[in-house]
Amino acid sequence: MPSWEYAPAPESRAIANLKPNYRMFLDGEFVEGGGEPLKSINPATEEVLAEVSTAGSADVDKAVKAAQRAQDKVWGRMPGAERAKYIFRVARLIAERARELAVLESLDNGKPIRESRDVDVPTASAHFFYHAGWADKLDHAGYGPDPRPLGVAGQVIPWNFPLLMAAWKIAPALACGNTVVLKPAETTPLTALVLAEIIQQAELPPGVVNILPGAGEVGAAVVGHPGVRKVAFTGSTDVGKSIQRSLAGTGKKLTLELGGKAANIVFDDAPLDQAVEGIVNGIFFNQGHVCCAGSRLLVQESVAEELLDKLHKRVATLRVGDPLDKNTDVGAINSRAQLTKIQELVASGEAEGAKRWTSPCPVPDKGFFFAPTVFADVSQAMRIAREEIFGPVLSVLTFRTPDEAVAKANNTPYGLSAGIWTEKGSRILWMADKLRAGVVWANTFNRFDPTAPFGGYQESGFGREGGRAGLEAYLDV
Amino acid sequence: MSDRISVAKTYKLYLGGAFPRSESGRTYPVADAKGKFLANAAQASRKDLREAVVAARGAFKKWSGATAYNRGQVLYRVAEVLEGRREQFIAEVAASEGVAAKRAQALVDTAIDRWVWYAGWTDKLATVLGAANPVAGPYFSFSVPEPTGVVGVLAPQRSSLLGLVSVLAPVLATGSTAVVVGSQDRPLPAITLSEVLATSDVPGGVVNLLTGHTAELAPWLASHADVNALDLTGAHAEQRKGLEEAAAGTVKRVLRTPLEEPDWAERPDIGRLRAVLETKTVWHPTGV
Secondary structure, eight states: OOOOOOOOOOGGGGGGGGOOOEEEETTTTTEOOOSSOOOETTTTTOOOOEOOOOOOHHHHHHHHHHHHHHIIIIIITTTTHHHHHHHHHHHHHHHHHHHHHHEEOOOOOOOOHHIIIIIIIIHHHHHHHHHHHHTTTTTGGGOOOOOBOOSSSEEEESSSSSHHHHHHHHHHHHTTTOOOEEOOOTOHHHHHHHHHHHHHHOOOOSSSSEOOOOOOHHHHHHHHHHEEEEEEEEEEHHHHHHHHHTTTTTTOEEEEEEOOOOOOEEEEEESSHHHHHHHHHHHGGGGGOOOTOOOOOEHHHHHHHHHHHHHHHHHTOOSOOOOTTTOSBOOOOOOOHHHHHHHHHHHHHHTTTTTTOOOOOOOOOSSSSOOOEEHHHHHHHHHHSSSSSOOSSSEEESSSHHHHHHHHHHHEEEESEEEEEEEOHHHHHHHHHHHHOOOEEESSOOOOOTTBBBSSSGGGOOOOOOOOGGGGBBBOO | OOOOOOOOOOOBBBBBOOOOOOOOOOEEEEEOOOOEEEEEOOOOHHHHHHHHHHHHHHHHHHHSSSHHHHHHHHHHHHHHHHHHHHHHHHHHHHHTOOOOOOHHHHHHHHHHHHHHHTTTTTHHHHHHHOOOOOOOSSEEEEEEEEEEEEEEEEEEETTTTTTHHHHHHHHHHHEEEEEEOOOSSSSSSHHHHHHHHTTTOOOOEEEEOSSSSHHHHHHHHHOTOOOOOEEEETGGGGGGGHHHHHHHHOOEEEOOOOSSSOOOOOOOOOOHHHEEETEEEEEOOOOO
């Protein structure tokens, strides 16, 4: 056996073209905001990456008014075929600057470069490309002839896929003829502001897209502004609930993409090695900072021991560390606050009697890191089986019959996604029919495509992103 | 005015990604709208046509097997490259069709935008034309549109570029491949378009473009056993019935079009996409 020694393969930080200061994007210009500037840090090193100006409440008002003007006078009136060409430009410019965006994303977010390079950035470009094509085909989308836009969309996005979530929000809004005021997450504003630069380079009319960094109060101001006719939020279920409550009676159209506690269900006939890869991808992709992460593993009892053994062996090989290293499998936890939350939930798992196994992999002493962790002997009542951990922590439960698997999988207020692992096609389809989840993956996990609608049941939110179904959120239908 | 002598282009066929002369060695003179000689065009033979079908069939597997996203990007790339050669096409369309520069410009711009329109369709056909079928039984059943295969296209005789793009782009968008017989009297923009296709990541053989006498080539295209569909747009009136009869020999899908060419500048619907699509229905049992 040859021995393959580990050698670091770091991507150059210089590729990110990091600037010391970033400003918000309002009415086609980069301007200083009236809010207190924030410092975006690299979660892998805890060093400050850049200072970012944030929006004050007057800025939110200005941005909404600019977006309203742009919608009334230019964007809403423009033929779809012309809107399409602007959006295609954005898709191409993202693809051209893909490497720069990927490095910047990994610096700001902490995710492994392999993921930002192979998933986040290309999918973001694809999302614009796909929706560009819809801009002049809305008549064919099944919402009746000539469906109209809503107006100004206020959008608030999370820190786990900063650029990709911006694309998921902006692309359909623009394709349908709306204009946008978007607030990126406080800890990850940088790629959204490079996207603003791309939008400027694509010569979109001023005011069509406005990007206002800031903390929760900026988001609340955007969502609450009377000029906003559509609100789209991706983030925690708690905040989603408070947004839904705050919009009651306003008539604003709302879509929510919230938390999840997805069941990844493995039957005894599943190809176990393939399933192990899918389980690993399901929970350790993006450090588990994924709303649709397969965080509850349901294994058929007869193969539980064997699977768990294989899983431990595989997870122990995952490399945790420098997000810019192309070898890295699991990067940095996005913030200290998130790390604390994960630690707290893991402690509860131990206290409630679940059996903890943590990968013996080396973990950097600087930065926010958490070694991949698998809990066995988890019961449904435990917090780690009920609450979204949003970290690299997997809870393993067992079942005996398909009915029991369905009952346990659906035993959650969430309903975003689910996974099924079996060789039997009819069982996949039977399970898919019974699972109360918006996305069901069979013999795969965490697949995303602009043509495939994504979104949740129950407290995972409502509305879909992507596909023909995703257009509804941005049309007055 | 410079007294430099320009280098004139030899217009050849576009076949399997290359630009050969007709194997027959024949050419025919092409004149502008006022009768002034523009160039000689290759006069394709039956053998050239058969080579073209072989190339189109050979390219079908890869082109139809590409992801819809990839095909969309390639068609969009055609628009990009066409845009870069806008001036050349304006001059050629003006000369071929005898229209003023401003009109030619509008025709070329619309042709570019038409590629963009069809580029956006590649990954939306399945959601607009496909379906999950709610069958009354324990089965999961769905239907998806699939490309029909090799499509023979008799390109419009009058509209040398916009008309051609309007009949060719939908064939490519679905994942089918094409054997096109260009406008007989106005073939030059078609050959120049094939130079655009050759440099736009459209794989060789996906589009094969023949120039020559429509009446000579059309019957061979209509009766060829390895052609799946036939677009009659540029067919002569007196030949149409015979072509339809010949097409019946291998049950080709025939796209019948009005004798009078439409206003190609009008926004298309998806009829031309549907014309070259099959529907495949898949059944699978459900149950534990």
